[in-house]
Amino acid sequence: PPLYLQRYEFVIDFVNKNQPKKVVDLGCNDCALLRMLKFHRVIELLAGVDIKSDVIRKKMYALAPIPIDYLQPGESPLTIELYQGSVTERDSRIKGFDLVTSIELIEHLQLEDVSRFTEVVFGYMAPVAAIISTPNADFNPLLPGLTGFRHYDHKFEWTQAQFHSWALKVCREFGYVVEFTGVGQIPGQEESIGFCSQIGVFHRDRLEGDAPCQPSDVTKEHIPYRLLYKVVY
Template sequence: PPLYIQRYEFVIDFVKENKPKKVVDLGCNDCTLLRKLKFHKEIELLAGLDIDCAVIRAKMYELAPIPTDYLQPGDHPLTIELYQGSVTERDPRTKGFDLVTSIELIEHLQLEDVDRFTEVVFGYMAPVAAIISTPNADFNPLLPGLTGFRHYDHKFEWTKVEFQTWALKVCKEFGYVVAFTGVGQIPAQEESIGFCSQIGVFQIDRSGGDAPRLQNNVAEEHLPYRVLYNVVY
């Protein structure tokens, strides 16, 4: 299957195995991943955030319940919430999630906004787990005809070492552990290059016991994200 489908499948496999109850997809675009996730009955709250309200709106009504949602209901209602907003801003409605996904998003941010994203996701939202994917620049020479970045809107593309350096700093600063993997395999003789899309799977580090998480006390009534869609079924 195409690479973007492989990335979604990676998330879905993680969900099947880890059964998160609350999942938020950052940079959800036209909600393709959310439409796949809504069939996973353990999920109770499914949220999506994108800065571009037109792309969210394009297909968001396809998240509405379909007959089988009523004929084969889960054990609990499913709430779906879609927001317009930026991952560089803190909104209390994104705190306390079991899983945050950020698939091919960070490379669209300026580097100073990656720093904000890092603080917002790991310092403020503080999910139990996070899946972050981004292109692997080391793989680019294997892509025929590619000059420059893979997409005109990319602000950077990190090598494996650059991605891993960022990720390990995240772990140290915010108390996570990370596993590196990816999708888009390479010919065996070029294994050291890594995957076409590199993925970091972050989990809260509980090895030191359940230390109190860093909590910030900014006025929680500030809700910068705009609700575009909300359904409970």
């Protein structure tokens, strides 16, 4: 299967294994991953966030219930919420989720916005788990005809060492553990070159106790994101 589908399948496998109830996809684009996730009825709240409202709007009505959803109802109702907003801003409606996914998003951010994203996701949203994927620059020499970045909008592409050092800093600062993996590989080469898309799977460290929570966070509502679509099954 094409690489983007392998990334989505990686998320689906994780959902099957870990059974998260609240899932948010950051940089959800046209909601392709959300459309696949809505069939996983362990999920009770499925949210998507993208900075571009036009890409969200393109296919968002495809998230509406179809007859089979009524014929095979899940155990609990499913709510889907789509927001236009930037992952560099905190929104209190996207806090305390079981799973945050960010698939091929961070490389579209300026580095100072990656710092904001990191603080928003791990310091504020503080999910139980997070799946972050980004291109692996070590793999680029294997891509035929590639000069420069894989996409004109990429602000950077990290080597495995760069991605690992960012991820390990996240773990130290916010109390997570990370497992490195990826999708797209050449058999026998994964040791040195790694995967075409590198993925960090983060879990909140149980030993750290509850997520850090400032007293002001409890009372203060930040709702800068714009709700574009909401459906309850």
